[in-house]
Amino acid sequence: MTAVNNISSKLPKHETSIFSVMSKMAYEHNAVNLSQGYPNFETDIKLKELVYKAMLEGYNQYAPLAGIAPLREQIVDKIESLHGKRYDKNTEVTVTNGATQALFLAITAFVKPGDEVIVLKPAYDSYEPAIELAGGKPVLLQLEGKDYKMNFEAIKEKISPKTRMLIINTPHNPSGNVFSKEEMQQLEALLEGTDIILLSDEVYEHIIFDEVKHYSASAFPELSKRAIVCASFGKTFHNTGWKMGYCVAPEELIAEIWKVMEVNVFCVHHPTQRAFAEYLKNPNHYLELGKFYQEKRDKFLHLIKDTAFKAEPSKGTYFQLLNYSEITNEPDLDFSRRLITEYGIASIPVSAFNKDNKDHRQLRFCFAKTDETLEKAAAILKKVK
Structure with missing residues (x-):
């Protein structure tokens, strides 16, 4: 028994975020993680020196x-x-x-x-x-x-x-x-x-x-x-x-x-x-940031052009949606989990963001990654049929 009784949650329906779920799975399966939205490269050394x-x-x-x-x-x-x-x-x-x-x-x-x-x-x-x-x-x-x-x-x-x-x-x-x-x-x-x-x-x-x-x-x-x-x-x-x-x-x-x-x-x-x-x-x-990330986006799209995934190039952010409807009719949550467990790559099922979990058979991939990471990811995606 807890020391405090009658605890009433202010967020009773709140669940662990999809980001945490997919990143945990990615870690457990040693998957290439393109799920969470952060770069896997370092910030400018000049900026770090300014903080110091x-x-x-x-x-x-x-x-x-x-x-x-x-x-x-x-x-x-x-x-x-x-x-x-x-x-x-x-x-x-x-x-x-x-x-x-x-x-x-x-x-x-x-x-x-x-x-x-x-x-x-x-x-x-x-x-x-x-x-x-x-x-x-x-x-x-x-x-x-x-x-x-x-x-x-x-x-x-x-x-x-x-x-x-x-x-x-x-x-x-x-x-x-x-x-x-x-x-x-x-x-x-x-x-x-x-x-x-x-x-x-x-x-x-x-x-x-x-x-x-x-x-x-x-x-x-x-x-x-x-x-x-x-x-x-x-x-x-x-x-x-x-x-x-x-x-x-x-x-x-x-x-x-x-x-x-x-x-x-x-x-x-x-x-x-x-x-x-x-x-x-x-x-x-900050003005040159768009050019920097456009090169990342273009590299990622070029690397996956021969896969079964379909993409409309992202106009902004460092995320790219990929449509997988020509691969499977699985719900995006199930497919994203399978990509981790069977292929070793992590993404985010877009239905998690949608009203009533509307499913367009789309996954979100973060391309704010090193070229080496993007190349590894693309090599995996080419194997998905």
Whole structure:
């Protein structure tokens, strides 16, 4: 018997994430792991040296709640240069412990018991639990087709007097889609005149291909008035374990986020903030990222071109969907497990992200890997018939 009785879970339906499940299987079967979304190569040595330098210089105590001023300055400069929106560095930006915390802070700050939050599926698996912990109700809407397009009439039908927030993700995980300028303008028009907050998850903002442009919610005047835009340094600079991100929003929204931040972790790792403040002074560190990852994507697609898998090239993120419908009719969860146990390669079944586990016979593969890893993966996939 436990010492505490009558424990009632606040997340009774929460299960172990598909990422943990597939990575555990990959480890147990010594499989090539293209399931979890992190690079298996190192971050820039210059950036690591900057962190160490900041430690040696004594930046080892609490940083300001919102983040250090030099880093906030670099963030607002970057957004202005890319999207034409100038945020106030003192009142409209917050450095966070990764983008997941930024998302959690935004949801916690504004979603109250009984509020509804529209979530476009497939979606990152932290959104819904965060909404439920705040007492809100996730209202799920599946993006349409195998290319995952927004249906604005369907979104409009989901909006009710209880709608507090709408969450979008572009560039989109897991599909690799990137919302167009026209789609963002339609979203702007749809939300005009409402009190709905837009939570825009843009962690792959710099990983875009084939001259496709990322249109941030920051770039649209009416959207930016209601948008909390979340981003990730970890995704951008190959150091997801550092857990560094940020969010920007109008002053009245950031003020509420600060209230939650203060009683949550208060601030973010100080030496790393100093390092990023210096590193961001060279825009090429993020502007050249798309080219770097496009070479990875193209190499992966070239390596698997003679396999039985079919692919539409990803437009952004470091994920590639592969359709296996010409191989088997197995559900994607079963097939992904079999790929690990019989062939030795790990992926993510896309149905895990979808509403009602809708199954398009697609698997998600992460190509943020060394060339050697991609070559090993492709050699395995060629054997799958």
